[in-house]
Amino acid sequence: MKHFFRIFFCLLVFISFVSLASASGSYQEGDQGQEVAAIQKQLDALGYNAGSVDGDFGSQTTAAVKAFQRDRGLDSDGVVGYATYRALMGRDIPVSRDSSSVSSARGIIQTALNFRGVPYSFGGTTPDAFDCSGFTRYVYSSYGVYLPRAADEQFDVGRSVSYSRLQPGDLVFFSTYAEGASHVGIYLGNGQFISATTSRGVAVDHLESSYWGSRYIGARRVL
Known part of the structure; x- marks a missing residue:
């Protein structure tokens, strides 16, 4: 029985790993990095005040994303997913990992x-x-x-x-x-x-x- 649960646990980890690793990336409040800075810069260029271009996806960047989404007829959730990224950046969103x-x-x-x-x-x-x-x-x-x-x-x-x-x-x-x-x-x-x-x-x-x-x-x- 102990051996069964060990196999079951490893299977759960593997399934979770596959599902997460295969998903395309998205950006939302709490994320940081160069791609977030690029998103902030583009929002500012289009007249949406994302705050400092510091690569830190904070509440002001979220508000700017929501405003952009509303103006483009997208779901206004503040998350830069595939459709929002494409509309904002003019290219496909990069996958989370190669x-x-x-x-x-x-x-x-x-x-x-x-x-x-x-x-x-x-x-x-x-x-x-x-x-x-x-x-x-x-x-x-x-x-x-x-x-x-x-x-x-x-x-x-x-x-x-x-x-x-x-x-x-x-x-x-x-x-x-x-x-x-x-x-x-x-x-x-x-x-x-x-x-x-x-x-x-x-x-x-x-x-x-x-x-x-x-x-x-x-x-x-x-x-």
């Missing part, structure tokens, strides 16, 4: 799951024992992504991802024993993530659990 990134994310998840049960040790960076950032650093390095050593340093790499835009392979961060990013894990999909915990070693948990949900502070995409 095939090589999707392949790397799949490998990262498979590798991370293989380490379930490895014990926790503060300062641990090898499969003998991991701490949280040592675990993520080791797993990602296997796929050519070299992260800084500490969780708070890893929180500064890649690009910020809003909770609703999480994809498998993203880094998820929590404030636990210290202010700021003091714990990090790897998002698996289906609301679950894997990390090196002090109590159970490398284990799978849910982002919305009573413990982790209140401590979640953000996510970064490094693929």
